[in-house]
Amino acid sequence: MAASMISVVCRCGRNILRSQIKGKKYCDERAWHGSAVLRATDESTHREEEYVDIEFSTDEFKYVEKLLPSKTVPEPPKHTLYPTPSGWVPPAANLSTPYAVNRTKNHNLPVYLQVKVGGTRKLTLIRKIDGDIWALEADIRNFLEPITGKKCLTQVHEVARFIRVRGNYVTEVGKFLIDKGF
């Protein structure tokens, strides 16, 4: 009994849907014919009603520009206190070293960890070096050797302008560079 009731309800629903679709179709067709008739009878007055006045304005485009991604990485905002909560420090204004380490385009230090040979060989890479690269290498060695208590093994690439230090000393080298003002 209950099953047959459900089927009846379903059938009713289907019929209602079908009739609605049919009705819409019918309405559309009528509307189309109707407009054709209108166009034939009184074309000029009907056309004028279709057009609405438009106003062109470019002032609001600044709100669109806010949503568009910038073409270049913007300058970092001025903070009241450094280091910022994320630990970022801006480069210092004046330098007294014969070398320089440029920031990346994202305003970070170009110090990276390279992991090789299945994770057994770790190297600290310092890129974007200007000036006397050998002086920087000596300073890094003199800074790291007392901290680690080990001999600091480095590789200096004069053409590609980078230094590699054996071992994971990314935080130590980063601190050293920030203290130097880079």
Add this chain to the structure above:
Amino acid sequence: MLGSRLHSIFPVCYTYARIQELHPLLKRFIVRSTSCNQDNLLTEKSLVGVPESSIYVAQRPSIPLITKREIEFPNRYREPKQAWLESLDTLQDEKLGLVDLHPDIFGTYPRIDILHANILWQRWYKKIDYAFVRSRAEMPGGGRKPRPQKKTGLKRQGSIRSPLWRGGGAAFGPRGPQSFYYMLPMSIRTLGLRVALSVKYAQNDLHIVNSLDIPSDDPKFIEDLIDTRFWGFSALFVDDIDIMPRNISLALKELPQFNLMPVYGLNVYSMLKHETLVLTLAAVEKLEKKLLAQMHKPENDVAYKKRH
């Protein structure tokens, strides 16, 4: 100090009106103007009897003296590179001013490995190898066993088109057409352009001119100009747009060693192939802008990238 040195080189007077009529681009530069005093007039008078080709300073009313140029994204630790702004109006090298160039573009370290990667890429990506040799399946015949398996006294053979046979198919022959297309990473390509420009600058083979307008469409003039200025056996002239001035186009038409190129066509191979690189000031502006935009673009540079 620099200013005083330049004044000794340019004993002429400078007016702002002249600067504006010379080139609209020059308005962007900081220009130092001096009044026309008695000393300058005397200098010009004393040059009247000298033949035109040997006069160092041209007989024009005034020259803009460019001492500085705005540089976007300046390098914190490096001074801008400097180059003379020259002109192609006269045979003799006439300096119109001094322009600053970005040190990250015209003063990078000479990475010959990057140049090599770019040159290899430019040679290889457009190469198509058409070599093709048929395999045993593609050769006619060979379906029948050439002789019985046994009792002939000869080795067992199944097809006359076997790779072991003379006139047989190739076992591992070239299967062309084969494309050697690959794309070098964008960072290597832009670094290649910067290194090539820096190498040209360091070797004194980079010249910056105000425009490519020359007074005559005679090839003799431009050849004499290049000889006089010791610009070598080949030169590449680069402008910011691809519609070149009439005179230089006609003059260089029959000279294959001197070529014209717009900024969008500039590449490492052409820069190294030509001995001298001549850039217009507008080309320098456009080039620097594009390369700096590449250097400082964010990682996610596609607007509204579809995420899956």
